[in-house]
Amino acid sequence: MNWLIFALVFWLGGWALNAYLANSPWRSALIVRVMIPVVFGVTLLVLWEGTVRAFGVSPVILPAPSVVASTFVASTDILWEDFQQTVLKGAVSGFLIGTAAAFATAILIDRSAFLTRGLLPIGNFVAALPIVGIAPILVNWFGFDWHSKAAVVVVMVFFPVLVNTVQGLRETDAMQRDLMHTYAAGYFDTLIKLRLPAALPFVFNGLKIATTLALIGAIVAEYFGSPTRGMGFRISTGVGSLSIDLVWAEIVVAAMAGTTFYGLVAWIEKRVTFWHPSHRTSN
Amino acid sequence: MRNTLPILAVLGALVVLWYVAVAPMNIRGALDVADRGGAEVIPPESRDRFETSIWRLMVDNPEQIAAGYSLDRPRLPTPGQVGQELWKTTGDMALKGRPMSKRSLIYHGWITLQSTLWGFALGTALGMAGAIAIVYSRVVDMSLMPWAIISQTVPIVALAPMIIVLSSQVGIEGRGVPKAIISAYLCYFPVLVGMVKGLRSPAAAQLDLLKTYSASGVQGFLKLRLPASMPYLFTSLKIGIAAALVGTIVGELPTGAISGLGARILIGDQFGTPLAIWSALFAAAILAGTLVTLLDLLQRVTLRRMGMLA
Numbered sequence: 365m366n367w368l369i370f371a372l373v374f375w376l377g378g379w380a381l382n383a384y385l386a387n388s389p390w391r392s393a394l395i396v397r398v399m400i401p402v403v404f405g406v407t408l409l410v411l412w413e414g415t416v417r418a419f420g421v422s423p424v425i426l427p428a429p430s431v432v433a434s435t436f437v438a439s440t441d442i443l444w445e446d447f448q449q450t451v452l453k454g455a456v457s458g459f460l461i462g463t464a465a466a467f468a469t470a471i472l473i474d475r476s477a478f479l480t481r482g483l484l485p486i487g488n489f490v491a492a493l494p495i496v497g498i499a500p501i502l503v504n505w506f507g508f509d510w511h512s513k514a515a516v517v518v519v520m521v522f523f524p525v526l527v528n529t530v531q532g533l534r535e536t537d538a539m540q541r542d543l544m545h546t547y548a549a550g551y552f553d554t555l556i557k558l559r560l561p562a563a564l565p566f567v568f569n570g571l572k573i574a575t576t577l578a579l580i581g582a583i584v585a586e587y588f589g590s591p592t593r594g595m596g597f598r599i600s601t602g603v604g605s606l607s608i609d610l611v612w613a614e615i616v617v618a619a620m621a622g623t624t625f626y627g628l629v630a631w632i633e634k635r636v637t638f639w640h641p642s643h644r645t646s647n
Numbered sequence: 648m649r650n651t652l653p654i655l656a657v658l659g660a661l662v663v664l665w666y667v668a669v670a671p672m673n674i675r676g677a678l679d680v681a682d683r684g685g686a687e688v689i690p691p692e693s694r695d696r697f698e699t700s701i702w703r704l705m706v707d708n709p710e711q712i713a714a715g716y717s718l719d720r721p722r723l724p725t726p727g728q729v730g731q732e733l734w735k736t737t738g739d740m741a742l743k744g745r746p747m748s749k750r751s752l753i754y755h756g757w758i759t760l761q762s763t764l765w766g767f768a769l770g771t772a773l774g775m776a777g778a779i780a781i782v783y784s785r786v787v788d789m790s791l792m793p794w795a796i797i798s799q800t801v802p803i804v805a806l807a808p809m810i811i812v813l814s815s816q817v818g819i820e821g822r823g824v825p826k827a828i829i830s831a832y833l834c835y836f837p838v839l840v841g842m843v844k845g846l847r848s849p850a851a852a853q854l855d856l857l858k859t860y861s862a863s864g865v866q867g868f869l870k871l872r873l874p875a876s877m878p879y880l881f882t883s884l885k886i887g888i889a890a891a892l893v894g895t896i897v898g899e900l901p902t903g904a905i906s907g908l909g910a911r912i913l914i915g916d917q918f919g920t921p922l923a924i925w926s927a928l929f930a931a932a933i934l935a936g937t938l939v940t941l942l943d944l945l946q947r948v949t950l951r952r953m954g955m956l957a
Contacts, residue, residue: 482653500916
């Protein structure tokens with residue numbers, strides 16, 4: 365029981381510290397804004413550890429974070445192999461192909477108002493569909509290796525990026541386009557100098573949605589057949605063979621990969637669309 | 648509806664493209680069937696055919712292309728075949744008086760719909776509660792919001808088999824609860840973000856006005872913040888319910904599920920019946936479309952009643 369009490373006290377202490385920091389004069393300092401969520405996360409981990417130890421939860425059901433951490437360190441080679449297979453080969457290549465295809469399609473259909481009016485509602489509808497379900501079909505078509513995973517990812521990321529890019533390309537108003545016209549700018553000049561930059565916030569919105577979808581697609585597709593490596597493979601076999609600590613280690617890898625991938629896109633967005641009101645710093 | 652014509656045109660083009668794609672996708676299957684039936688095909692050996700490109704096969708065996716449109720187990724079924732299968736497992740079964748048979752997609756759709764709605768209700772409640780806490784407490788805002796964002800970059804599907812194992816170990820029977828948890832996880836975030844935006848949307852002047860009326864915090868919430876958040880809420884709900892359906896289907900995919908649209912997809916994969924997969928996929932798409940449309944109607948009616956519809 366001591367563990368539980370300790371964990372609860374620790375959690376309360378962390379919360380009190382956060383409450384103090386959030387209402388203190390330094391609350392807008394960067395370090396405090398980073399520290400508060402970190403402290404919150406650490407208290408949750410301690411609460412988890414304490415609960416597992418206090419109630420003697422079997423490691424087959426829910427391993428403690430410390431056990432997961434030691435498994436993680438002990439099996440980095442397996443985790444790295446799975447990471448390469450699922451994230452680098454499956455998710456990233458599918459993401460690049462899918463977003464490039466969606467971007468090109470968006471620019472092409474943007475030239476025709478008729479096509480835009482027809483495709484936008486359909487794209488919006490398809491983006492809301494449970495596309496992961498096509499995973500077994502594509503695994504059947506492209507085989508067990510990473511190609512089929514990349515194909516699932518391509519289909520999953522295509523529509524969100526397409527819809528967002530098309531919407532972004534319509535963002536410029538008539539006045540701005542008229543101005544480009546008075547400069548005697550042609551279609552490509554207008555596209556590159558005015559409309560694409562104006563569309564970038566929307567494009568990045570779609571890309572950020574796509575990062576999460578890419579990982580989901582690559583992992584789910586592995587449930588339907590994969591070579592004997594990959595995060596989805598390891599998770600589904602790990603659940604079957606009760607090596608739950610390894611499954612949690614894979615989940616940690618998936619979480620880190622997802623967050624890094626998202627963070628990377630968000631970082632590029634910040635560098636590229638620094639002029640946008642939502643990224644301006646108010647001095 | 649000035650968009651109707653373009654939408655129909657694009658849909659028509661997609662169906663035509665689909666029909667055209669069926670020929671190259673199914674030529675191998677059609678030739679194998681014809682070969683087994685004793686017909687002359689070029690090349691006659693199935694191993695040679697495997698190494699020949701599909702275009703070459705189509706040029707050499709033009710009379711077999713048509714057979715690719717009526718295979719039992721096609722690589723790519725025609726829209727007509729999918730429609731027939733869909734009708735056979737829904738409307739036809741209902742007409743025969745057993746709409747809830749285990750082979751009926753109405754039954755499986757109903758299972759999926761139940762989990763989706765439970766997950767949606769749970770996720771929406773969590774999202775709204777979180778949003779209220781975030782708007783009213785700075786501590787919660789600063790500690791919870793980054794984690795809410797991070798939670799969405801974690802691929803929940805990695806957790807899905809885990810959640811199912813955990814809940815069965817804890818002694819929860821059946822798949823309903825874990826599926827609902829997975830869909831709630833996917834659906835709470837759009838609601839949370841939309842509600843935070845909505846609850847913060849009243850201008851400072853409006854909040855000040857309420858203060859001059861000496862309105863209490865609860866009154867300020869019920870009379871200003873909550874009504875102001877409605878348009879945001881409904882937009883997020885539409886995203887949320889689509890996400891909840893995705894969550895349920897993903898929850899049904901890991902091995903072992905027997906009922907639900909996701910399980911139909913899995914079983915169709917294991918038994919090599921592509922038509923079952925395709926019809927389950929389309930049933931899921933129809934379900935998603937119906938749910939989003941219903942919420943859209945609800946949004947219009949509510950906002951019109953509140954006088955907020957432009």
